[in-house]
Amino acid sequence: MDAAEQLPAPAAATRALVHAQPPVHPWSTGLFDCAEDPGNCWMTCFCPCITFGLVAEIVDRGSLSSGASAALYVLIGMVTSWWFLPIYTCFYRTKMRAQYGLQEAPYPDLCVHCFCECCALCQEYRELHNRGFVMDIGWHANMELQQRGGAATVPPTMHVDGMTR
Known part of the structure; x- marks a missing residue:
């Protein structure tokens, strides 16, 4: 008898839910598909803080405005000599991928942002x-x-609300 069979039924069901993987979907555009939106591509090349601010506001569901996120981007860049951005x-x-069930492709998130920061921001936008x-x-x-x-579409929720009537 394996460990899952020894657990009471509710515990076994909970364990199965914890280990279930959400579906993973491809990105709607590729990392280097800037030709689809050249205006945003140029804006991101010259002022990535603006694109980051717009993306961050949506991903954070409005908890911080795009202007504040852009200012934070610049501040972090200035304080860390741009290496931490x-x-x-x-x-x-990573948070956006989790919200929408997107693939970590073509490379891991950190590699994409370290080597192709502008392309990553454009793809997210x-x-x-x-x-x-x-x-x-x-x-x-x-x-x-x-x-x-x-x-506009509502992104999937990440939590379950308490009891309601």
Whole structure:
């Protein structure tokens, strides 16, 4: 008899849920598909803090504005002589992948951000845009648009709320 058979039924079911892997989907665009949105590509090349701020606001579900996220990007870059930024932005890519069940491809998140920071930010921007977000208006305006039946989509929730009536 193995360990799962020895557990009571609810514990065995809980253990199976913990080890279940969520489905993994490919990105809607490739890492180097900047030709799909050349305007964002140029903006990211010259001022990556703006693209990062827009992505971070959506990924963080509006807890920090895009302007504040962009300012934090610049501040972290100035304080650490820019070497820490790929590590910092990598966390947002990882969080975004978890929210949408995206593949860690073509390379691990840290490698993508260390060696192709601008391409990674552009891909994340395109992914959110392709999922229906209007990137220039922020999280809260996207949620209002979605409630009125507009284009924005609600990302999957990461937690289960308590009991409700």
